[in-house]
Amino acid sequence: MKSVAPASPASSNATWAQLAESGSLFAARLMRRVYRLLGRRLSSGLLWPIALYFSIVRGDGRVAQRRYLTRLRVVAPELDLPEPSFATCLRHTHEFSVNIFDRMVAWGGELDDIEFLHRGSEHLFSLAEQGKGAILLGSHLGSFDMMRLLAGRHGLAVNVLMYTRHAEQIGRFLAQLDPDHPVRVISLDPSSTRTAFEIRQCLGRGEFVGILGDRIWPGDTGRREWIPFLGHPAPFSLRPFLLAGLLGAPLLFSVCVRRDAATYEAIVEPLHSGGIVPRGERDAQARKWLEQYVARLEQGCRQTPYQWFNFYDTWHTHERGA
Amino acid sequence: MTDEALALEIKKIIVESLALEDIAPEEIETAAPLFVEGLGLDSIDALELAMSLEEKYGVTVGDDPDENQKIFYSVESLAQFVTVQRS
Numbered sequence: 341m342k343s344v345a346p347a348s349p350a351s352s353n354a355t356w357a358q359l360a361e362s363g364s365l366f367a368a369r370l371m372r373r374v375y376r377l378l379g380r381r382l383s384s385g386l387l388w389p390i391a392l393y394f395s396i397v398r399g400d401g402r403v404a405q406r407r408y409l410t411r412l413r414v415v416a417p418e419l420d421l422p423e424p425s426f427a428t429c430l431r432h433t434h435e436f437s438v439n440i441f442d443r444m445v446a447w448g449g450e451l452d453d454i455e456f457l458h459r460g461s462e463h464l465f466s467l468a469e470q471g472k473g474a475i476l477l478g479s480h481l482g483s484f485d486m487m488r489l490l491a492g493r494h495g496l497a498v499n500v501l502m503y504t505r506h507a508e509q510i511g512r513f514l515a516q517l518d519p520d521h522p523v524r525v526i527s528l529d530p531s532s533t534r535t536a537f538e539i540r541q542c543l544g545r546g547e548f549v550g551i552l553g554d555r556i557w558p559g560d561t562g563r564r565e566w567i568p569f570l571g572h573p574a575p576f577s578l579r580p581f582l583l584a585g586l587l588g589a590p591l592l593f594s595v596c597v598r599r600d601a602a603t604y605e606a607i608v609e610p611l612h613s614g615g616i617v618p619r620g621e622r623d624a625q626a627r628k629w630l631e632q633y634v635a636r637l638e639q640g641c642r643q644t645p646y647q648w649f650n651f652y653d654t655w656h657t658h659e660r661g662a
Numbered sequence: 663m664t665d666e667a668l669a670l671e672i673k674k675i676i677v678e679s680l681a682l683e684d685i686a687p688e689e690i691e692t693a694a695p696l697f698v699e700g701l702g703l704d705s706i707d708a709l710e711l712a713m714s715l716e717e718k719y720g721v722t723v724g725d726d727p728d729e730n731q732k733i734f735y736s737v738e739s740l741a742q743f744v745t746v747q748r749s
Contacts, residue, residue, distance in 0.1 A: 533697050533734050534727035536709035541725035562704055582706055586713070619679070 368517055371441060372448045380445075380453060380602060387441055391434035395426065401651035405429050408648065411570040416642050435646040438598065439483050446489050447518040453602060456490060460608035463592060464548070468496050473543035474590040475580055477611065477633055479554040480650035481640045482597035483604070488523070488550060490596065490606055497547040499524040501539070503557045528557060536583060543589050550594070551580045553633055554650055565627055567634045570641065574655045576634060581626035585617035591629060593636050597644045609636065668741045672715075676737070679714035680707050692737045708734045715740070721747040 375383045395402075409424040409432065422428055442454060467474050476498065478484035488498045500523060502510060507527040514523045526538045526549065542549050556564060556575050563582065566573040584591040591612035599605050611632055617625045641648045663671075673687035676696070680703065690701070697703045703711075708730065712723040721744055723730065733743045 532727075533705045533708035533731055536705035537712075537723075537725055537727055537730050540709060544725070562702075563706070579706060583709075586706070586710060619681075 368444050368447070368513075371444045375441075375445055375448070375450070384438065384441060384601075387434060387437040391430055391437045394437070395430045395433050402429060404651050404653055405432055407657075408570070408650070408654070409645075411572060412641055412645055415571045415638075416645075419642060419645060421645060432646045435598075436649050436651075439647070439649065442598070442602075442604075443483060443485050443489075444517075446486060447514070449518070449520075451489060451493060454486075455600075455603045457599065457603065457605040459605060460610075461606055463608050463610055464491065464496060465494070467590060468546075471546040472590065472614070473545065473547045473549065474592055474614075475539075475543075475584050476548050476550045476592050476594040476608075477580060478550050478552045478594050479637050479640070479648075480552060481554075481637060481648045482595050482644065484550060484552060484594070484596065486604055487594050487596040487606055491548065497524065497542075497545075498550050499526050499542045499547055500550040501526045501528050501535070501552075503528050539583060540587055543587060549589075553577065553580055553630075554637060554654070555652060556656075565630055567631055569634050569638060569654070572655050573660070575659075576630055578623075578626050578630055581629040581633075582622060584612055584629070585622040585625050588614055588616035590614040593633060595640055597640070597647050665741060665745075668744065669737050672737050672740050672744070675714050675718060676711060679710055690737060692741075694736055696736055697734060711740075715744065719744050719748060 371383075374386065377383075406424045406429065409421065409428060413419070413421040413423070445451075445453060464474075476487070478487065484500075488500060491498045502525050507525045511523060511525045524547075526535065526542065528535050539549050553576060556577055560577070563578045564575040565578055567576050568574075569576075581591070583589065589612075590610065593609045593611055594607070596604050596606045611629050669692050670687060673690045673692075676682070676690065677685060677687050682701070685701070690696075697705075697708060711734070712730075715721055716723060723733065733739055
């Protein structure tokens with residue numbers, strides 16, 4: 341019998357990153373005002389003291405942050421990363437602040453202030469032209485939200501799957517901040533039969549569904565696979581990959597990373613061009629796609645080491661030990 | 663087909679399409695909840711089951727999540743749904 345996902349209380353891993361992800365309306369509006377007043381250069385200078393503040397005050401994400409930086413350093417000696425210290429963590433946190441800052445700028449409608457490079461976006465456009473939906477496999481690498489905004493600007497409908505507890509909060513926050521471009525949220529509710537049907541509905545309308553594949557939601561222990569990531573096995577959910585095989589939806593690895601002061605690169609790489617996978621082969625195929633996804637994610641971490649913002653116990657050390 | 667025969671057929675479809683290895687169709691209670699607290703099935707199972715039923719009976723499972731929650735509650739509710747759609 342399949343394992344039952346217990347209805348767990350909010351995870352104790354509710355890190356500052358989650359708080360920052362949900363954000364605060366006041367801070368967002370303040371940032372936007374400062375941005376308009378001072379311009380990009382000056383206002384982004386203010387992010388260092390903010391990052392410093394977070395590095396000192398919000399200590400609970402730091403363990404996860406250090407573990408990530410340490411593991412990356414060990415598997416990628418060619419990067420010559422320094423040993424994790426307060427300074428490297430500060431740099432990482434600063435990069436996260438820039439990420440949030442740019443998101444606020446983009447939400448405020450100043451997407452034109454940010455330059456975008458494209459690699460593989462044509463896959464998205466060609467699917468959209470054919471009226472075909474797809475599953476976009478995102479992650480906490482770079483900014484999936486930037487990807488969503490960019491796709492939206494090109495007229496593509498992107499729905500984002502979010503854990504229920506965050507969905508309402510984030511949805512409300514974004515609606516207040518950017519009323520013209522409401523985020524389309526599909527709520528992930530492990531205790532209900534609805535999520536997969538909602539995804540089918542969106543894909544059926546020829547829309548895109550964004551899923552962040554590098555986070556297991558609190559209490560969700562079903563359909564996990566332990567895949568080596570930065571040298572240690574970590575649990576990942578098979579669900580997005582099983583759905584792609586079941587519904588025959590194309591599957592695309594999608595990421596948007598910062599390349600330069602105000603330049604982002606949107607990268608889209610197909611993992612599956614579409615087509616239903618026969619039942620008997622579905623589990624094995626899903627696992628293959630998941631492995632490709634994790635390998636691609638790891639490659640991204642090597643390319644932009646300070647842009648993976650998963651301040652969370654990725655390797656579930658509480659289950660397996662460090 | 664009698665209600666009982668249809669219920670048993672649906673139980674067989676559940677076991678087959680979801681590859682439930684440790685369970686015989688007869689062991690599934692007709693009125694018991696199937697998902698989460700029952701057999702511990704999740705929403706992907708529900709979708710997979712919906713697609714099997716669509717194929718076998720030519721029914722159409724809609725995309726209204728609340729409606730689906732009711733249809734997929736138990737074998738009994740599934741049988742009712744199939745009966746109504748086929749009549």
